[in-house]
Each structure stands twice: as structure tokens, then as C-alpha cells.
Amino acid sequence: MVLALLIGLLGRGLLIPSFDAAERRLAEDAATHTRDVFLESAYGLSRSASDWANWDETDHFIRTGDAKILRGMFSPKRFGDIGIDFMAFFNAEGLMLLSVENTSKAMVYNPPWLVKGLVADSEFGRHLFQLVTTSNRAVLSGVVRLPIGAYYIILTPVRPTAAKGAPSGYMAWGVRADKILLRNKATFFSSDTRILSVTSRDLPDEVTAWVAQKMPGGDVLVLPGDHRIESWIAVRNLDNKPALLLGRSAKREVSALGVSNINIMALVSIAGILLIGLLALYLLQFRVGRRLHHLLMAIRRIRGEGQVERLMLDGRDEVTDLAGAINELIDDKNRMLHERDESEQRFASVFASSIDGMLLLRDGQACEINASAALLFHESSPQQLLGRSLAEMLDPTDMRAVQLLAMLDGGVNAGDTKRCECRFRRADGSVFDCDATATVLLQNGCKLLHLHLDDITERKTILHQIRHMAFHDTLTGLVNRNLFHDRLEQALRQQQRDGLQFAVLFIDLDGFKAVNDRFGHAAGDALLQALSLRMSACVRSHDTLARLSGDEFALLLTGSAQPMAVLHLAKRLLAELRHPVVLGADLAQVGASIGVLLGHRGYTDAECVLHDADLAMYQAKRGGRNRIVLYRPDPSEGMAAPDCVKDCAYVQQAQA
Secondary structure, three states: OHHHHHHHHHHHHHHHHHHHHHHHHHHHHHHHHHHHHHHHHHHHHHHHHHHHHOOHHHHHHHHHOOOHHHHOOOOHHHHHHHOOOEEEEEEOOOOEEEEEEEOOOOEEEOOHHHHHHOOOOOHHHHHHHHHHHOOOOOOEEEEEEEOOEEEEEEEEEEOOOOOOOOOOEEEEEEEEHHHHHHHOOOOOOOOOEEEEEOOOOOOOHHHHHHHHOOOOOOOEEEEEOOOOEEEEEEEEEOOOOEEEEEEEEEOOHHHHHHHHHHHHHHHHHHHHHHHHHHHHHHHHHHHHHHHHHHHHHHHHHHHOOOOOOOOOOOOOOHHHHHHHHHHHHHHHHHHHHHHHHHHHHHHHHHHHHOOOEEEEEEOOEEEEEOHHHHHHOOOOOHHHHOOOEHHHHEOOOOHHHHHHHHOOOOOOOOOOEEEEEEEEEOOOOOEEEEEEEEEEEEEOOEEEEEEEEEEOHHHHHHHHHHHHHHHEOOOOOOEOHHHHHHHHHHHHHHHHHHOOOOEEEEEEEEOHHHHHHHHOHHHHHHHHHHHHHHHHHHOOOOOEEEEEEOOEEEEEEOOOOOHHHHHHHHHHHHHHHHOOEEEOOEEEOOEEEEEEEEOOOOOOOHHHHHHHHHHHHHHHHHOOOOOEEEEOOOOOOOOOOHHHEEEOHHHHHHHO
């Protein structure tokens, strides 16, 4: 071991530093080469752009706007040969005439992102304005950030072949900044290269400091690291300032090879030592190995099924102590098996005698059923349910059953439990509601699903009756004041949110007390029931007719109620309520006073709505009964007021 340690220390202390220095030089040479390739590519594009800018056809297009000659040159292949992604042309004042983008499939003219990125108030537009307004007619090139990324831009004045002086316009070429390196297959640019902005937070601190110091030493920086060597080069913008930084982590192949050789030498030394150790181990096998074999076989028996016999080993060494620990594991397993057998016996007893329905399903099919479950499904014996799948027993229209069916998937574990209410279907097609609890059991290595069913059909029926009594009038069956108030609050919220208008009709019977006094309260109740049926026949299913108290009723109309339609319905109700009602051998006739309120955004509280509708109803009574009054809000006040109640046209018609 000491020999292996000496080999490792000498190799890493003397050889690896020299390998590191060589790798740093290689990384710097590769980065420098990439910079030169980039500059050469950028210069080649600038030279090609200058050739295009001096064509008479380009000058003719800018002066006349006739692009027929140039369109023949706009093709994906032509752009690909040049190595650019788009062209843009501007007149002498810097206004864009045409832009063309190569999407590799087709040429797109004036794409929105390019038009937006080359406007006058953009980074590109600033440099174009400088060319237009100054005597500097040179070619500008560098990185510009456009809406979809960083592009290398070449901006060139356009002149005819033999012309001098002021240019007729300007032409811009653009190529994705990283595409220049890919196009020339530079060795620096590979899958582990990072292209980052100078403002990126992902830059190493050394690179950030290098940029802040205006890149001393040029556009190339090499950073040695403990585990990698990083090389960085800068790409400049039109202001000749760094815009993008390209970094690459180089593999330390030379030093890695040296480390590998040193490790091999160390491993050879270790191998010799191990051989000596194996020889000593072989000698100990006769003393310890056989006893350890007995321990191993005992552990394997513990992992198997059934009871396990305890080990019988004598001695006072570590092997005997280990045997004692294994015997404790054997005792624990035997005790657990005994408890499991007792638990299964208790479960079988509870399963058979339970008053609730219980089923065991294997692979989704019933394999054990108790007598109570057979009664739930109206079967004469549990055997008639054997083999039926859970999907057959569940009501297919009940979406809540999905939770139970999901328990049949393989993703559940032993002990997982789900509880839900769902409907089950009998063989005759009838259904019943159950509170079902599903538990995954493990029996002899096989997963079973245990269903505990509690029939809640009668309980739900009683609950439904209680809920109906809580929100409905017991005499007429109509909605009571509580439920009407709740639905009116919903209509108010819907109007505030969606602008859907609602209307409320407050109806009070005229002459009802006289009927009670003359014929008795039983006749009065019969009259209220008959009139409730008449009013219910006049309204839509989604409207709400309620008995508020005594002989007072209210009607809520929703769904963008129109004023004329509301008043027409009020007139119809008034006519229906005036028809005589047969009470045994007698006839009773009453009228009604109806207050109509059209909802608007000024209302935010249901009590205010009912109050104003009640005011309109009382105005109808004070005006002579048996009439309709429309509650109108006062625009000058912003809210409805009692003195704004006016008769509508239907008042005179009702009286007539």
C-alpha cells in the first residue's frame, strides 16, 4: 500500500502539472484559431455584401421599387450559399423598402419580427441613422440583438457600378451569430460550447472581470481549472464593444492519460497485496468458512416461507454472536407468522358474520362474498356473485366509481385504502347507493381488493327529503324565501360579472283574507295550491317561483330578461290569478298586485332588490289593486328611490 501511495504522489506532483500546461496551450491555440476563422468569415460576408450593394440591379430596385430583378435571386439555396438568414433594403432616408427571410423551406417577405427589429428606434436603426446623417459611408458589421436572438449584421451603402458620391440607399445582411462558427466548422464550437451575453449571470467571475477591464490581451481568454480548461472568445457589436461571449470546456485528455497510467501502476501494486490477502483468507476458510455457510443458509431460510428452525452453534467468538442475532430474527419471523395466521382467522370470522356487505376481488373479479353482500345485490346465495367483475357490479353512469376501478391498477400497494360514495347495479338493472371502502390486501403474495359496502340508499332518501323541506314551502312545494334569496344573490353576481340582466316580480294576492274568512283556512290552503300551479305553468324551467309568506309570492327571471317580455309575463300572471278557483261546491276569485323590478348594476344586495320590488307592489295596491307597477330607478340619483315608482302601460290594460 505504501508503494502505491508513493507512485500516486510522485506522478501527480511532477507529471500532471506539465500535462496541464500543455493542455492550456492547446486550448488557447484552438480559441485563437476560432477567432481568426470568425473574422475571416465575417470579412467574407462583408465583401459579398459590398458586391451586392454595387450592382446596378440593387440600385435600380432602391430608386424605383421594382423588385422583379432581385426576386429571382431570393431563394433558400442562394441564401444558403451566401450563408445569411435575411436581407433588408432601405432608401436614402433610412426607410425600409423590403425585407426577406430564409426559413429553409421558403422565402418570407417582410416578416413581422424582422420589421419590428429593424425600426428606427432600435439598436440597428441607430447605426443606420448615423450612416444616413453623416459623411461616413463605410460598411458597418457586428452583433445586433433582434427580437428572436443575436444576429451578425452587415450594413452597406448601395451605389450603382459607376456612380460615386451619396448612396442611393442601404442594404443589410443578417446571419445568426453562432451560425458563422457552425458554417466554418471551427474546432472551438462543439456541443459543449456556451454562447452567453456579456450581461448573463452564468458567466464565470474571471470572464466578467476580463470584459469589465476591456479584455486585456485581446479577444481570447483561457481559464485553467481543477477539473476542466475553459476557453472564451468575444464577438463585438456595431459599436465595436463585446456583445456575445463563446465559451467551451475542453477535455483534459493528456492529464487524464497520465492519471490513468499512474492509477494502473498503483492498481498493480494493490493487486499484489490482494493476492497475499487472498492466500491468508483461504487458510482461514477451514476455520471460519463452514460456520459462516450455516449462517448463510439460515438467512436464506428466513427469506423463504413458513416457520424456521433456530441455529445450534457453540463457541465464544464473533460467529457465535452473529448466530445469536440471526436466531432473534428467526424468532421474530416465527412470531409474525403465528400472528398473521390468527389475524386471517379473525378476518374470516368477521367477513362471514358482518351485517355489512363484504367482497374479496382477485384480478378484478369476486372470489369471496359474504351473505350480507348477497342480500344487497338481491341474490339468494353468495355463489351467484362469484366471478362477477367490479365493472359489472358498478353503475356505468356513476363517474365516482372511477376511484374504485383505479384500485385495480398495478400501481397500488398493500394497505392502500380508498373510500367513496357510488352506485352499484343489481342483475335486474336496479341500482343502490353505498358508502364503499376499498382496501388492498396481500394474501400469500397475491394482491386482493377488499370491498366493505354500507347501503346508504335510505339515508340519502331521507337526507334529500330534509334538504327539500329546508328550501321549499311545505304547502305549495315552491321554493321558500331562503332558497329564493340565495338564487337572487347568484343572479346579482352573474350580472356584475357577465352583464346578464334579471327581473324580480313581487306578487301579493288581493282578497285572499276574505276567502279565508268565508270558506276557512283549509279552503285558503287549497286556493294557494291551485294558484301556485297556475303560476308555475306560466314560467320557464330555469326561472324561480317562490312563496315568501302567506299570500306573498316572488318570481326571479334570469337569462338576460328583456323588459317587454317581463311585463308581458306579468300581465299573463295577472290574468291567470283572476280566474275563479273551484273549492268544493264553491267558487273563489282573487286578484293580485304585482311589483316589477328590472335588475341593473346598481344593485349588489338581494335584500335591496326585494325591498324595491315590494315598494312597487305596495304602489300597485295603493293605486287600486289588481294591477302591475314597474319600479324605475332615478338616473339623477344613481340608485332607485321609492318616489320613482311609476305605473307602466300594463296598469291601464289590467284595469280595463
